[in-house]
Amino acid sequence: MLAPERRNRIMQILNEHKQLLVKDVSLELGVSEGTLRNDLKILEEDGLLERTHGGAVLPKPHTPEYTFQSRSLTNQEEKKMIGKAAAKLVQNGQCLILDASSTSLELARHLVHYDYLTVITNGLATAQELTRNPHISVIVVGGVLRPGSSSLEGLLGKGLLGQIHADVFFTSAHGFTVTAGLSDFSIYEAELKKTMISNVSKVVALLDHSKLNRRSIASFAETSQIDTIITDPGADREFLDELEGVEIIIAD
Template sequence: MLAQERQRKILELVSKHKSASISRLAKELEVSPMTIRRDLAKLTEEGKLERVYGGAVSKIPVGYEPPYLTREGEDVEEKRLIAQVAASLIQEGDALLLATGTTVVEVARAIDPDLNLTVVTSSLPVAMELVAKPKVKLMLAGGLLRREGLSTTGHIAEYCLGEINADKLITSAAGLSLEEGITEYSNEDAVVKRAMLDRAREVIVVSHHSKLERVAFASVAPLEKIDLLITDSGIEPELVELYQEREIKVVIAGRGDEDERATK
């Protein structure tokens, strides 16, 4: 296969899956990892994709926010597996903060309806999922509605959250990287998530692997604020090790008894 054709196929694979590891590309295209590294270097230099640790991601502007309905329909099976793991960690009597994000909506959907819980959220879709669970004492943080994310924001939301103490925060992220930490699509959502981080004893991030080593517009918090990351099997093993070095527990959903857990 000529280099030009191989690079075109690399772009197709990265575009289709939003990200791809060197090992996966080498296997798909039946070439050595070194060849893939050279191809990625050239494509990055041409501005056609973005190089990240262990692979590449599609070239997306930092300020771009996909429509909510688009995000809702993406990677549904992986999100459900991640959500099931997160929901299994919720205990009777927990006070929870549930942030915005389509994966967090799946967590709300997966919560055992027999649990007595107190849940505070800034997400309208999360609240709608929990309305049908009568044992959940539900509080929706007030404030201005941000239509792009179907979330409440602003000083009223911050004030509501400032009065709360929670056992766990479960949040997603528009981007999660070793250098930039947790990032969000908008400054408004970033401010609210920052307030939630300050009020929770344990911080759990639920994230599809395509969000890892991505950077979005607004900074939320450094990586060290995270206690547990739940992701899917698309994460590179080398990246798991780097998170472990930062003393972050990692759970890979979908592996059953073989879920990979790192002890903090």
């Protein structure tokens, strides 16, 4: 089991049981306690858990991030600004891919007023929003629906995505750093996004300030693959200045 997959499994166990013991999980995953402690240290640095004596627990401030509804309420005003700014990059007649993030949902709310778009998404809420306009063709990428989620995960839609050439891929992420690029909490979501990126002309990252200089478990896009980043006025300008070859748009 690779490290990203192992850490994803650790978080699945922790999310289910709210706490874990090193000795139990090391046996379940077939790794040494030292390896597991190192995983917990990395996950704690990413803000995904808090280590305790002999184990780990979910941090209270981050618990709401595990449901789509609660994530959509986090930095809501910033996400609305970013969604509005992203819509200005769209032209009628384009083929778009939107991920299942709450920020892409804000973008979708602006796209409802466009005509003759084709939108591919793995976000159920995004798809439902876009179907309000009969002139928008919505294609939903199949997958597994997780409890508390509004996204379809897995690679069941990989074949479909391989047949479609899209103009723009709009995606958010759990975190973004210069070295790790865009990264997500779920390795399955990350693998799906890698497929989405592989056949598009432009990648636009929708990142509120809390996502910047933050790393998660599984990377799905290198910094060199990103054409544009749209963020909010709260973004660290020094961090943004480190980026080369990426268009930066500050939403207002």
